[in-house]
Amino acid sequence: MxxxxxxxxxxxxxxxxxxxxxxxxxxxxxxxxxxxxxxxxxxxxxxxxxxxxxxxxxxxxxxxxxxxxxxxxxxxxxxxxxxxxxxxxxxxxxxxxxxxxxxxxxxxxxxxxxxxxxxxxxxxxxxxxxxxxxxxxxxxxxxxxxxxxxxxxxxxxxxxxxxxxxxxLIPGGRSGFHLGHLFPRYPAEVFREENCKFEILESQHAHFDLYGNYIPYFCGGVSLGKIEDLEEFYKNFDLEKLPFIKILVEEGPYGLSKYAQKLGFKESKDGYVGKCHLCVDVRKFLNDVFPYSQELNPKDFYRFLF
Ligand code: SF4
Known part of the structure; x- marks a missing residue:
């Protein structure tokens, strides 16, 4: 920074x-x-x-x-x-x-x-x-x-x-992939009731990275936008302009996985240790399909996952 x-x-x-x-x-x-x-x-x-x-x-x-x-x-x-x-x-x-x-x-x-x-x-x-x-x-x-x-x-x-x-441990990064085998894992469907409204919109906890990304809660690789003017950012924030994040807020990562399945995403047969593990797996896939998505940032998060 x-x-x-x-x-x-x-x-x-x-x-x-x-x-x-x-x-x-x-x-x-x-x-x-x-x-x-x-x-x-x-x-x-x-x-x-x-x-x-x-x-x-x-x-x-x-x-x-x-x-x-x-x-x-x-x-x-x-x-x-x-x-x-x-x-x-x-x-x-x-x-x-x-x-x-x-x-x-x-x-x-x-x-x-x-x-x-x-x-x-x-x-x-x-x-x-x-x-x-x-x-x-x-x-x-x-x-x-x-x-x-x-x-x-x-x-x-x-x-x-x-x-x-x-x-x-929150499996919002590499941990689910590298250490998931050491803990109970579940099929994606188990997380179908868990949306991310609290984490993204209500937690009052956020991180700002060196690239200017507004990262909600502990959601590495999720960017609500670039911060130049924070006041304006809050005033103009519009969930409708953030299609992936809107799905996460309303339907959670299971909803996002359903969307991604239409594009070819395949759920891991080994299952997931938590909803964030599923989320990262789906987002990694979406980032490959939409490499210029601003919601999926910073890009190095996805580049160095595996
Ligand atoms: S599932 Fe995704 S959006 Fe929801 S809290 Fe975990 S990392 Fe954040």
């Missing part, structure tokens, strides 16, 4: 969120803005700028999210956390799961937590998910742990439970 786009996005958010206060009934994870990635510390000057700019605009910052991959040197971690705190950041979110330790040794996560506690204080450090810390520590602290190692230790069934239930 470049600085110009980030600045304009924050200004636009301010226009839409004039008098924002975090809703009490909402989980703290969904309060205000969070800066995430990818990994936002990969471009620390931009991250620091983002926090400063959001503060100047008096925007409510929920937290900055990190996978701790960069946490190697204690002084460096301290300096970066301290600079963010001084710029007005109150909370930090540190990811911890078998999917993170697949690439990131636990010792980096532990260093991030230790320094974060010092700088931000206990109540302002979110470790997501903390219950994985002892499980991972028992396997290996120094090195990354391939997912196969979990399967070797726990067996397929228990490892599947750890991955899917333990991390509350």
């Amino acid at each position: 470049n600085q110009e786009y980030l600045d304009s996005l924050l200004k636009e958010i301010k226009k839409v969120w004039k008098n924002y206060h975090p809703p009490r009934n909402k989980n703290i994870l969904f309060h205000g803005i969070h800066f995430a990635g990818g990994e936002p510390f990969l471009n620390f000057p931009l991250l620091l700028h983002a926090v400063k700019r959001a503060k100047e605009l008096d925007l409510y910052i929920g937290y900055v999210e990190t996978n701790a991959s960069w946490c190697i040197n204690r002084e460096d971690v301290h300096e970066k956390f301290y600079l963010l705190k001084s710029a007005g950041l109150s909370k930090i979110f540190i990811s911890c799961s078998p999917f993170h330790t697949e690439r990131i040794p636990l010792k980096r996560t532990l260093l991030a937590i230790e320094v974060a506690l010092e700088v931000f204080g206990k109540e302002n450090v979110i470790v997501y998910m903390e219950h994985f810390l002892p499980k991972i520590a028992k396997i290996d602290i120094e090195n990354p742990i391939p997912l196969e190692k979990w399967i070797e230790i726990y067996g397929e069934k228990a490892a599947g439970y750890i991955f899917w239930e333990g991390y509350a």
